[in-house]
Amino acid sequence: MLRVANAPCSWGVIENIEGERYDYARVLNEIESSGYAGTELGDWGFMPTDPAQLREELARRGLALLASWVSVYLHDADRHQESADDCVRTARLLAAVGGETCKIVLGNDPYADPARTLNAGRITPEMGLDEAGWAVFARGANYVARRVMDETGLRTVFHHHIGTWVETPAETARLMEMTDSEALGLVFDSGHWAFGGGDPLADIEAFADRIWLVHFKDHAPDVAAQSRQNGWDGPASVGRGIFPELGRGDVDFPGVLRKLDAIGYDGWIVVEQDVLPGLGTPLESATRNRNYLRCIGL
Numbered sequence: 001m002l003r004v005a006n007a008p009c010s011w012g013v014i015e016n017i018e019g020e021r022y023d024y025a026r027v028l029n030e031i032e033s034s035g036y037a038g039t040e041l042g043d044w045g046f047m048p049t050d051p052a053q054l055r056e057e058l059a060r061r062g063l064a065l066l067a068s069w070v071s072v073y074l075h076d077a078d079r080h081q082e083s084a085d086d087c088v089r090t091a092r093l094l095a096a097v098g099g100e101t102c103k104i105v106l107g108n109d110p111y112a113d114p115a116r117t118l119n120a121g122r123i124t125p126e127m128g129l130d131e132a133g134w135a136v137f138a139r140g141a142n143y144v145a146r147r148v149m150d151e152t153g154l155r156t157v158f159h160h161h162i163g164t165w166v167e168t169p170a171e172t173a174r175l176m177e178m179t180d181s182e183a184l185g186l187v188f189d190s191g192h193w194a195f196g197g198g199d200p201l202a203d204i205e206a207f208a209d210r211i212w213l214v215h216f217k218d219h220a221p222d223v224a225a226q227s228r229q230n231g232w233d234g235p236a237s238v239g240r241g242i243f244p245e246l247g248r249g250d251v252d253f254p255g256v257l258r259k260l261d262a263i264g265y266d267g268w269i270v271v272e273q274d275v276l277p278g279l280g281t282p283l284e285s286a287t288r289n290r291n292y293l294r295c296i297g298l
Contacts, residue, residue: 002260002269004293005066006031008042010273011282021275022282024048025057032061035294036285040105041068041269047075051096058097065098065238066268067157067213069105074140075110075133075165084144091152101267103213104148105187106141107159108166111234120162120234121195121227129165137165139177145183152183157187157213161233162195168197176210186210189272190251191243195224201255208263215272216256216293218249243274247286247292255294269298 010028011027022030026103031039039058041047048054068090069204072083109116119127129137131250137267145156158179160172176186190200204211220242227237246253271289275282 002257002266002288002298003037003064004035004251005038005040005064005268005270006034006036006286006289007270007272008046009038009277010271013046015219019095023280027282028057028061028063028288030283032063034283035290036063036271036286037133038064038066038268038270040066041090041094044068044070044086047111047193048246051093055097065094065102065103065282067103067270068094069107069159071109072106072140072144073163074106074108074137074144075129076197077136080140080143083140087144087148087156088151091148091154095152095154100153102154103185103187104122104145104156105159105213106144106156106184107161108137108164110161111163113163113165116165116167117163117235118231118233120167121197121224121232121237123167123171123196125170128171133165134174136176139186140186141175141179145180148247149183155185155212156183157185159187159189159215160196161189162237166254169193169197170194176207181210182281183184184210185212187213187215189215189217190256191215191249191255194219194249194251195237195242201252201259204256204259205263209265211265213244213267213270214260214265215270216246216253216289217272217274218246218251218253219242220244220249238274243272245273245292246271246289253293257296257298269293
């Protein structure tokens with residue numbers, strides 16, 4: 001049976017974004033009160049890093065810990081060890097608190113490359129990595145995922161993400177083809193997939209064996225059109241609402257659920273609203289998202 005979680009990013013807890021910050025206690029309280037069963041960890045240090053303290057905070061609210069994004073630098077061979085060290089550190093905390101089913105969410109540092117940031121949502125093949133770059137990237141992904149598995153027992157999922165070196169369906173498919181299918185899977189993010197040029201409903205089956213975590217995020221086609229027309233970069237598109245509340249964009253979530261059922265997916269669904277500071281009320285948004293999912297049977 002699928003379970004539904006939310007994540008600290010829905011409360012504006014996003015690295016390098018200016019604005020009001022909520023502390024972890026308020027975020028956890030509001031995740032619980034808006035009807036979710038679990039949470040991701042958020043950036044390292046946002047929540048307690050002592051396992052006993054974190055376990056107590058989650059248990060008090062009846063929340064499960066299921067995953068954590070870790071920013072990595074897979075395109076830079078000199079930073080592969082650093083990236084793996086950070087992931088292993090986070091994985092040890094996840095394993096101690098949430099257990100062996102937790103996942104490391106591997107994401108190349110968003111918006112670090114100016115050209116990929118500027119062209120988010122309109123990436124063409126010539127903007128991608130060259131052959132040597134792909135070799136470095138895939139080697140880094142394998143190295144990180146294998147170390148996480150060998151040292152903590154956890155598995156890793158890669159997050160395709162706008163404004164990074166792996167955004168489009170073709171780039172995602174290539175990375176999956178070049179990496180270890182036992183150690184590295186995919187977190188399928190419906191909003192990033194749509195803005196990156198994919199069809200969330202049509203493309204799930206192609207990655208059936210590698211989808212080990214799912215993020216539910218909607219996609220606003222009108223904002224996407226404006227972004228392409230006006231040349232907005234990734235953060236500008238997010239700030240203008242490229243990822244609206246669930247049910248307000250063009251992602252067919254009932255259809256996505258049917259596809260996930262067809263491939264036998266039985267893991268977590270994580271709502272990620274990307275509410276930025278000053279652009280909405282996270283608790284109200286999280287509640288509306290949860291109510292929408294109940295309406296479609298989740």
